[in-house]
Amino acid sequence: MSSAERPPRSLREVVFVDGVRTPFGKAGPTGIYAETRADDLVVRCIRELMRRNPALPADRVDEVAIAATTQIGDQGLTIGRTAALLAGLPKSVPGFAIDRMCAGAMTAVTTTASGIAFGAYDVAIAGGVEHMGHHPMGEGVDPNPRFVSEQIVDGSALVMGSTAENLHDRFPHLTKERADAFALASQQKYAAAVAAGRIGPELVPVATRSAEHGWGLATVDEPPRPGTTLDGLATLKTPFRPHGHVTAGNAAGLNDGATGCLLAAEDVAEELGLHVGMRLVGFGFAGVEPEVMGVGPIPSTEKALARTGLTIDDIGLFELNEAFAVQVLAFLDHFGIADDDARVNPWGGAIAVGHPLASSGVRLMTQLSRQFAERPDVRYGLTAMCIGIGMGGTVIWENPNWEGAAA
Amino acid sequence: MSAVFADEVVTAAKVRYLRVPGLAGELALITLDNGHDHTRPSTFGPGGLAALDAALDEVAAHSPAPVAIAVTGKPFIFAVGADLSGVPAITSAADAREIAETGHRVFRRLKDSAIPTFAFVNGAAMGGGLELALHCHHRTIASTAVVAFPEVFLGLVPGWGGTQLLPNLIGIDAAVGVIVDNALAQNKVTPAPKAAALGIADAVFEPADFLERSLEWAAGVLSGDVAVRRPEVDRSAWDDAIARARGIVAARTRNASPGALRAVELLDLARAGDAGFTAGTAAEDDALTDLLMSDELRAGLYAFDLVNKRAKRPAGAPDKALARKVTKVGVVGAGLMASQLALLFVRRLEVPVVLTDVDQARVDKGVGYVHAELEKLAGRRRLSPDALNRLKSLVTGSLDKAAFADADLVIEAVFEELSVKQQVFAEVEAVVRPECVLATNTSALSVTEMAAQLQHPERVVGLHFFNPVAVLPLLEVVRAERTDDATLATAFAVGKALKKSCVLVADAPAFVVNRLLTRFLGEVTAAVDAGTPVAVAETALEPLGLPMTPFELLSLVGPPVALHVAERMHEAFPDRFGVGEGLRRMVELGKTSVFSEPGVIDPELAGIDSGDSPLTAEELRDRAERALAEEIGLMLADGVVQAVQDIDLAMLLGAGWPFWLGGISAYLDRAGVSEAVTGARFLPRGVASLPA
Secondary structure, eight states: OTTSOOOOOOOOOEEEEEEEEOOOEEOSTTSTTTTSOHHHHHHHHHHHHHHHOTTSOGGGEEEEEEEOSSOSGGGOSOHHHHHHHHTTOOTTOOEEEEOBTBTHHHHHHHHHHHHHHHTSOSEEEEEEEEETTTSOTTTTOOOOTHHHHTTSSOGGGGOHHHHHHHHHHHOTTSOHHHHHHHHHHHHHHHHHHHHTTSSSTTBOOEEEOOTTTOOEEEOSOSOOOTTOOHHHHHTSOOTTSTTOSOOSSSBOOOEEEEEEEEEEEHHHHHHHTOOOOEEEEEEEEEEOOGGGGGGTHHHHHHHHHHHHTOOGGGEEEEEEOOSBHHHHHHHHHHTTOOTTOTTBOTTOOHHHHOOOGGGHHHHHHHHHHHHHHHOTTOOEEEEEEEETTTEEEEEEEEOTTOOOTTO | OTTSOTTOOOOEEEEEEEEOTTOSSEEEEEEEEOSSOTTSOOOBOHHHHHHHHHHHHHHHHOSSOOSEEEEEESTTEEEOOBOGGGGGGOOSHHHHHHHHHHHHHHHHHHHHOSSOEEEEEOSEEETHHHHHHHHSSEEEEETTOEEEOOHHHHTOOOTTTHHHHHHHHHOHHHHHIIIIITTTTTTOOEEHHHHHHHTSOSEEEOGGGHHHHHHHHHHHHHHTSSOOOOOOOOGGGHHHHHHHHHHHHHHHHTTOOHHHHHHHHHHHHGGGGGGGHHHHHHHHHHHHHHHHTSHHHHHHHHHHHHHHTGGGSOTTOOOGGGOOOOOOEEEEOOSHHHHHHHHHHHHHHOSOEEEEOSSHHHHHHHHHHHHHHHHHHHHTTSSOHHHHHHHHHHEEEESOGGGGTTOSEEEEOOOSOHHHHHHHHHHHHTTSOTTOEEEEOOSSSOHHHHHTTSSOGGGEEEEEEOSSTTTOOEEEEEEOTTOOHHHHHHHHHHHHHTTOEEEEEESOTTTTHHHHHHHHHHHHHHHHHTTOOHHHHHHTTGGGOOSSOHHHHHHHHOHHHHHHHHHHHHHHOTTTOOOOHHHHHHHHHTOSOSEEETTEEOGGGTTTTOOSOOOOHHHHHHHHHHHHHHHHHHHHHHTSSSSHHHHHHHHHHHSOOOGGGTSHHHHHHHTTHHHHHHSSOSSOTTTSSOOO
16 A cells, blocks of 8 residues: 555755844853753743734744754753753644754755755744853864874864965965955954944843843844954954964954744745745855865855856855855955955854854845845845864845846 | 841842834833743742832933833743741831832832833733733733732732723722732632633733744834723723622631622722722721731741741651552552542553452442542543543443552542551452552541551551542541551652652541541531530631531531541540431431521421530630640640641641631631640741731
């Protein structure tokens, strides 16, 4: 009786419905989230997604994929499942935890989106969290000694700042001055976007516990340094190398935060009356030498473009994660894009807003979808990021508001 | 004033100024936090009130002025009211009044504030904590929170505005329910959804984002986007509701609790509405001052302390580490008591329970009873279907005591006859392991004699439960002459697992509760035999504030059981314990009550009180009180319990002696009876009474 013909397989279009994030905080004992649990940050995002999209019945969510780089403590216990339960989603909604370092949330999106396209899911929640105050980078890691004994990777590959210094070695024309200038622009673009009300609506207010001060409410990002100047940047220490290039000013900081987004099959979004923020075009992941992990987005973007039949010139908006200024510059340099191209990170980037590792991918997407809404002249946008241990990830999106070539 | 409570765990009031989306200015959020986790809830003593006062000063001085003030609690707790642990330190009426007035003055700042005030009730809000919230202009509540006014239960009144604010918010009838009815119904709490339905809170939010949603809601209220609807308070409802309150107080306290009576007066006063608030709170000050300086309240707090502390660490219990694991239980007998025990054991221990009896029909009936009770629990959703399957499968019956072979504890609940019980234990001992605990639920027989002929008498212990077994929280753990520590430790561990409060008692006739109740009832039945009218005897003891009259108690215990215990006690102590003729007649006639209908003596018992030397109510009460004092004195002299506190605890939990009177010894001390009878108080001044 199981010999019945199964229906022919057909892929479905996948759409990004909506994305939210917590305000990002500075990691450490005085940061806004010092006494707030990482899983609670995720819960806030999931609940806010459900509140903002009341047309979506909770039991229609088929998967909750949540990324975290360090999956122990308040980021452990299969956080996608536990956060779903804590958020009050029906017990019938499954979930899982996912890890691809900085591209965790991005991979949560591509993985669940693939499941939607394949027909296994109709609707999924994807996101990520990193509480770097509770889980400092490298917490509990135990690298196999073969990495060093067999020279599989250089010792510097596990120190992200060192890999950024290595990029300056490889591309000597990407100077510290260019990196600092890019960093300053990131701060300025971010400040302008906040002032214009562009950044803010996607933020989920978070009640923050402090035993010393009482409850607070996080409504704005903590990391940005609006008073940044080039002169100030020039004086910062280079902690990864004496007389080096990489500083706290031209790199993303150590941060706490969570993101979440709602993905759906386009026909299901239509059926339920869900908003369509972006349409997924394609994605690519690629590996590079771990010592220069920052170049990862170059091959991943080449791959994504090749597989989608697009060229870099088709891309009207870029949301690139700014783990390090030099790593973004390497990308732009490769594709012949100017350091200050208006298509790139128009609302600033991680150097200003912060980079809670596994959460950032969905921040890029949420921001791109909000830009799409303002820019019907743009058809395609791209989100990309470098990934520790030498990888890059790129996701290409189509703007549903695109008015056509004539516009 | 802060010197008054030297050991106060001060609840800090931490102020932060928040930017809330949608709010034009800042919101001053005050977090109440005593610096401990939720197991030590935040309370208000003088220091806590001063901290809140200072926080409100700071907010008032803040520039720019905040557009809203909100109060919330530390995780899981809003605030649970006044710091009652400091009451013993209040030694003068002036101190008491200052506490009352300070609470009013500080909380009132939230009511009178020109800036809108909000309470975000994130967790338990009891007593003064709830009063604080009621002073705020608006309230949200977390869906898992509970609120309550436990004051009347303790012999106090909600005197920091509660009696005036609540009826003018939710109506007098609902307020009577919360302040009087719930408090006198084992201190029932009101869960958040009910609290919101009553109007105590304006909005309910889930705990996952309670504070975020509350802040958003507050912004909505201030912008006008959220409308707060409050029902009009029905002023014409006052008379009926106050009459209902008086009825509840009379029925549950016999009007013997000054706190309950004062609470009703204050609720009555609240009919003046907001215009009468100042006068109403002044009346609360008076009531609090009087009650705080009353022996009754001190006794109520003593009782509260016994039940919350002493009951959890039974005096005289051996080292817990000596307890053996109980992985299977045997119950000898399958009658009603045995079946109730089987039900309790299987629910709480979740181990196999096997009932035995002499014929299959009885066994089937016993197992059937347990299964049916479990089904009822499942029907009320107190058990999941899986748990029902599990527990039903654990309860079995057998005609053969060999089923006890691998049991760790076997309890007998067979006919109250020493030789029968000895025979049962001998049969059980023949099949069980040497370390299996043998327990008896006897109410009046000697446990020592029951064990005397066994090979291992050291494993015999008394576990005296009170009827109804599922409800009454007391378990008298009886140490017989040869009971060893491991057996006793196992008995205490089992008692705790059964969620009972254990009191260690010696193997003395009828232990504690039945001995005192029998003595007491004996005085009543003797007085009736002597010609005291039943109606007089029925009401003579009201000042003791017992939950039921003597004849109601007799009906509850059952005349045959009462007669059995009375006869045993008469055998043991013939000069103090008589056996009432009227009681014998009731048993002979199979009567379960003196009355055929309320207040009407059963015609077949006519003449039961026709003796020729009747007592007045006062004489009877005096005799009964003296008898109790004498008996308690003898029990203490004989070492039946570790201390008089255990007698009080047993009477509170096993006989429903009222909290608000603080246990029997506190009452007898207060009435001067203990000194008159035994030459000394049972408790030093200051323990359950005002300090000397």
